[in-house]
Amino acid sequence: MGASAAGLAAVETLRREGYDGTLTMIGAETHAPYDRPPLSKQILASEWEHDRLALRSSGDLDALDLDLRLGTAATGLDLEGRAVVLADGTRAAYDGLIVATGVRPRRLPGEGDAHVLRTLDDALALRDRLAEGRRLVVVGAGFLGAEAAAVARGLGAEVTLLEPAPVPLGHAVGNEVGRVLAAAHLEHGVDLRTGVGVAAVTEAGVRLADGELVEADEVLVAIGSLPNTEWLAESGLTVGDGVVCDEYCEAVWGPPGRRLGESTRPGTSPAGSTRCSGCRCASSTVRTPPSRVWPSPATSSARRRASRSLRCHTSGPTSTT
Ligand SMILES: Cc1cc2nc3c(=O)[nH]c(=O)nc-3n(C[C@H](O)[C@H](O)[C@H](O)COP(=O)(O)OP(=O)(O)OC[C@H]3O[C@@H](n4cnc5c(N)ncnc54)[C@H](O)[C@@H]3O)c2cc1C
Numbered sequence: 162m163g164a165s166a167a168g169l170a171a172v173e174t175l176r177r178e179g180y181d182g183t184l185t186m187i188g189a190e191t192h193a194p195y196d197r198p199p200l201s202k203q204i205l206a207s208e209w210e211h212d213r214l215a216l217r218s219s220g221d222l223d224a225l226d227l228d229l230r231l232g233t234a235a236t237g238l239d240l241e242g243r244a245v246v247l248a249d250g251t252r253a254a255y256d257g258l259i260v261a262t263g264v265r266p267r268r269l270p271g272e273g274d275a276h277v278l279r280t281l282d283d284a285l286a287l288r289d290r291l292a293e294g295r296r297l298v299v300v301g302a303g304f305l306g307a308e309a310a311a312v313a314r315g316l317g318a319e320v321t322l323l324e325p326a327p328v329p330l331g332h333a334v335g336n337e338v339g340r341v342l343a344a345a346h347l348e349h350g351v352d353l354r355t356g357v358g359v360a361a362v363t364e365a366g367v368r369l370a371d372g373e374l375v376e377a378d379e380v381l382v383a384i385g386s387l388p389n390t391e392w393l394a395e396s397g398l399t400v401g402d403g404v405v406c407d408e409y410c411e412a413v414w415g416p417p418g419r420r421l422g423e424s425t426r427p428g429t430s431p432a433g434s435t436r437c438s439g440c441r442c443a444s445s446t447v448r449t450p451p452s453r454v455w456p457s458p459a460t461s462s463a464r465r466r467a468s469r470s471l472r473c474h475t476s477g478p479t480s481t482t
Pocket residue numbers: 162163164165166167168187188189190196197198199200201233234235236261262263264265278279280305389392442444475477479482
């Protein structure tokens with residue numbers, strides 16, 4: 162589940178490791194897997210057409226011999242029945258399941274319309290609204306907010322960048338480098354305001370925690386992300402800040418309160434389990450009883466290699482992105 166970087170890396174790894182069974186990749190977006198980093202850079206700046214984002218050509222996707230279903234969201238997971246429940250009411254049966262449904266942007270409360278920047282459609286919607294003299298308020302000066310602010314300023318927009326921390330990106334790059342980045346924003350005419358909390362998005366802009374209204378034509382909220390795990394909520398999988406996994410990236414499941422790593426059913430990994438720390442991309446594998454070894458007929462060492470490969474290809478710290 163999930164037809165983006167992680168899902169693609171998983172199906173490519175499986176084919177490379179010799180899996181020749183049916184592979185179904187299902188994603189909520191209508192686009193074939195595409196690269197997100199250019200969204201806040203070349204796409205927002207109108208330097209690239211979006212057809213450059215494709216992670217693989219249609220020929221490469223065809224060569225994977227996938228049952229590729231786009232524009233189809235999962236709404237539930239039936240572990241016992243070994244099927245994903247889809248928004249169109251159908252079910253996708255599986256022997257092995259890879260959860261690669263990623264994250265979505267956190268939002269602010271309020272009545273006003275605000276942009277977020279996660280998908281190609283988000284980027285195109287924001288790009289359409291940016292122009293010389295337009296007033297853009299960006300909430301959050303993490304990597305994504307800082308990039309969008311810089312690009313918008315380059316397009317001639319009047320940009321206000323709001324950040325609750327005293328130094329932007331101090332937590333990620335240290336205060337010394339953060340201060341250099343802050344100076345660069347100011348030099349380029351971005352109105353960077355640090356130590357500022359935002360309470361809500363309004364029709365007129367954003368309301369700060371101290372009550373001040375910062376007026377804007379457009380608001381971009383870039384305050385981090387949340388894992389897309391709602392569809393797993395009733396499944397029995399252990400879900401915290403993402404899918405809780407063991408050391409093989411295999412999802413932990415069972416009755417609430419079960420100790421991590423304590424296998425209650427045949428076919429689950431019995432080894433000491435850990436949360437996929439540093440992995441908030443909601444990517445993991447699920448095996449349900451009676452379960453064939455996954456990916457069949459691989460050996461456990463191949464499975465470990467596939468799990469490691471998944472972790473390496475898909476699980477970078479997400480921070481604000
Ligand atoms: C604007 C932007 C800029 C970035 N810049 C950088 C950068 O410069 N460097 C860097 O290293 N990283 C960057 N990143 C982060 C990088 O893009 C992510 O780490 C990467 O996309 C994670 O891939 P993923 O497949 O795990 O999840 P995602 O890309 O989030 O993909 C998950 C997919 O699952 C789908 N999905 C979600 N829920 C469901 C459901 N219920 N049913 C079916 N499908 C579902 C989603 O629609 C999505 O297509 C950036 C991200 C963004 C948004």
